[in-house]
Amino acid sequence: MKANTADVIVVGAGIVGAACARAFLREGLSVTIVERDLVGGGATAAGMGHVVVMDDSEAQFALTKRSRDLWDSLVPELPPEIEFERRGTLWVAADGEELEAVSGKKAHYEARGVRAELLDELSLRTAEPSLRPGMAGGFLVPDDSVIYAPCAAAWLSRGANIVRGTVEQIEDGALRLRNGERLEAGVVICATGAWAVDLFPALPVKPRKGHLAITERYPGAVRHQLIELGYLKSAHSAGTESVAFNVQPRATGQLLIGSSRQFGVEDGAVEEHMIRRMLDRAVEYLPSLAGMKVLRLWTGFRAATPDHLPIVSLCPGMRRTYLATGHEGLGITTSLGTAEILVESVMGRAGVLTKQNYAAERFVECRV
Amino acid sequence: MIVNGVSVDVADGVSVAAALMQLKIIPRRALSGEARGPLCGMGVCFECRVTIDGQPHERGCMVRAREGMEVRSDEG
Numbered sequence: 001m002k003a004n005t006a007d008v009i010v011v012g013a014g015i016v017g018a019a020c021a022r023a024f025l026r027e028g029l030s031v032t033i034v035e036r037d038l039v040g041g042g043a044t045a046a047g048m049g050h051v052v053v054m055d056d057s058e059a060q061f062a063l064t065k066r067s068r069d070l071w072d073s074l075v076p077e078l079p080p081e082i083e084f085e086r087r088g089t090l091w092v093a094a095d096g097e098e099l100e101a102v103s104g105k106k107a108h109y110e111a112r113g114v115r116a117e118l119l120d121e122l123s124l125r126t127a128e129p130s131l132r133p134g135m136a137g138g139f140l141v142p143d144d145s146v147i148y149a150p151c152a153a154a155w156l157s158r159g160a161n162i163v164r165g166t167v168e169q170i171e172d173g174a175l176r177l178r179n180g181e182r183l184e185a186g187v188v189i190c191a192t193g194a195w196a197v198d199l200f201p202a203l204p205v206k207p208r209k210g211h212l213a214i215t216e217r218y219p220g221a222v223r224h225q226l227i228e229l230g231y232l233k234s235a236h237s238a239g240t241e242s243v244a245f246n247v248q249p250r251a252t253g254q255l256l257i258g259s260s261r262q263f264g265v266e267d268g269a270v271e272e273h274m275i276r277r278m279l280d281r282a283v284e285y286l287p288s289l290a291g292m293k294v295l296r297l298w299t300g301f302r303a304a305t306p307d308h309l310p311i312v313s314l315c316p317g318m319r320r321t322y323l324a325t326g327h328e329g330l331g332i333t334t335s336l337g338t339a340e341i342l343v344e345s346v347m348g349r350a351g352v353l354t355k356q357n358y359a360a361e362r363f364v365e366c367r368v
Numbered sequence: 369m370i371v372n373g374v375s376v377d378v379a380d381g382v383s384v385a386a387a388l389m390q391l392k393i394i395p396r397r398a399l400s401g402e403a404r405g406p407l408c409g410m411g412v413c414f415e416c417r418v419t420i421d422g423q424p425h426e427r428g429c430m431v432r433a434r435e436g437m438e439v440r441s442d443e444g
Contacts, residue, residue: 216417216424216425216444217424217425217444218424218444219444252399253444291423292424293424293425
C-alpha cells in the first residue's frame with residue numbers, strides 16, 4: 001500500500017471518525033485517519049460522554065437506540081480506561097406540569113424496546129436523595145450509560161493509520177492537505193464536527209458552544225446522570241443562549257456539571273456569566289453542589305443542524321465522499337450508529353436504520 | 369485534634385499537613401491507590417487534601433490544627 005492512499009480515509013479522529021475507522025477496518029478495508037490535532041481531542045473530549053436515548057423525533061429515537069445497543073454489544077471488550085458505567089438517565093421534573101408532560105413517555109419508549117420508569121415524588125427521593133426536596137418526580141431510563149469518550153475514540157481507532165495533518169480541500173475520493181500533499185482513497189469520510197463547514201460551506205451546520213465544569217472527587221454524591229426535563233427547551237431554544245441542569249457522576253467520584261448552549265460565539269474562552277448561570281441552575285436542583293469544589297472549567301463546540309439530526313450520507317454530487325457531521329450533543333452516543341449507516345451505504349447493504357432520515361439531501365441547501 | 373476518630377495532641381501552631389506527617393498518616397491516595405502527601409507545603413499542589421470538619425478536599429498545609437478539629441484522611 002502506498003503511503004498516500006487507503007481504501008478509506010477518514011478526516012477527523014473524534015468519536016465519529018474513530019467509530020467509522022473501526023467499522024471499515026472490520027470489513028477488512030485499510031483505513032487512514034487524518035487528524036489535525038489529537039485523537040478524541042475536540043468536541044469528543046469537551047463533552048460528557050453520555051450514551052443516551054433521545055426522543056426528539058422518530059429518526060432521533062431510532063438512531064440513539066440503535067447506537068446505544070451497539071455500545072452495549074461492545075461492553076465486554078471495552079478496556080477499563082473507557083470507564084463504562086450503566087448509570088441510567090434520570091430526567092427530573094421540577095413541577096407537576098413537567099411531570100404531566102412526560103406521562104406518556106414510558107409507553108412510547110417501551111413500545112420501541114427501551115426500558116423506562118415514571119417516578120413520583122417519593123420514588124424520585126429514593127432514587128436520588130441529593131435532589132432538592134419538592135421535585136415533582138422523574139423519568140428514569142435505566143439502561144443509558146456513561147463512557148470516557150477520549151479514551152473510547154483512541155480505542156475505536158486502533159488499527160487505523162493515523163496521519164497528522166490539516167485538510168484544506170476534499171474532492172470526490174481525494175483530499176489535499178495544507179502542506180500540499182494529496183491523498184486518494186476509494187472512500188473519503190468527512191467527520192470534522194463543527195468544522196465541516198470549513199470544507200463544505202453549504203452545509204447547514206453551526207457551532208453551538210457549550211461550557212462544562214468538573215468537581216473534585218465526591219464518591220456517591222450522585223447516582224444517576226441527572227438532567228432537568230426543561231433540557232429539551234434549552235436544547236431547542238431559538239434564543240442565542242440557554243442553560244440547563246445536567247450533572248453526571250464519573251467513575252472517579254467526580255461530577256461533571258453542565259450544560260450551556262450558545263449560538264454565534266466563536267471564541268472558545270470560558271465566559272463567567274455562562275458559568276454562573278449554569279452553576280446556579282445546577283445548585284437549584286442539587287443544593288449540595290454549593291459546598292463542592294470545582295476543579296476545572298472548559299468549553300467545546302457542538303455541530304448543530306436545524307433538525308437536530310446528524311448528516312450521514314454521500315456528499316451531494318459526489319460518489320466516493322461521505323459526510324458524517326452535525327451530531328450536536330449526541331455524537332458520543334450516535335457515533336456507532338453513524339459508522340454503521342456509512343458502512344452499509346458503502347457496502348450496498350440494507351440496515352436497521354432508515355438511511356434517508358440522515359441524508360444531506362433533506363436540506364434544500366445541500367441539493368445539487 | 370481528632371484524626372480518623374482518634375484524639376491526638378499536636379504542637380501549637382502546626383499545620384494539619386505537618387501534624388499528619390508527624391503522626392505518619394497518609395493524607396490521601398490517588399485513584400490507583402498510590403499514597404500521596406504534601407509536596408509543596410504552600411497550597412499549590414493539592415496533594416495533602418483531607419476532610420476537615422466535614423468539608424472534603426481541604427488543603428492540610430493551609431489550615432492550622434485546632435483543639436477539637438475533626439480530620440479524616442484517605443477520603444479522595
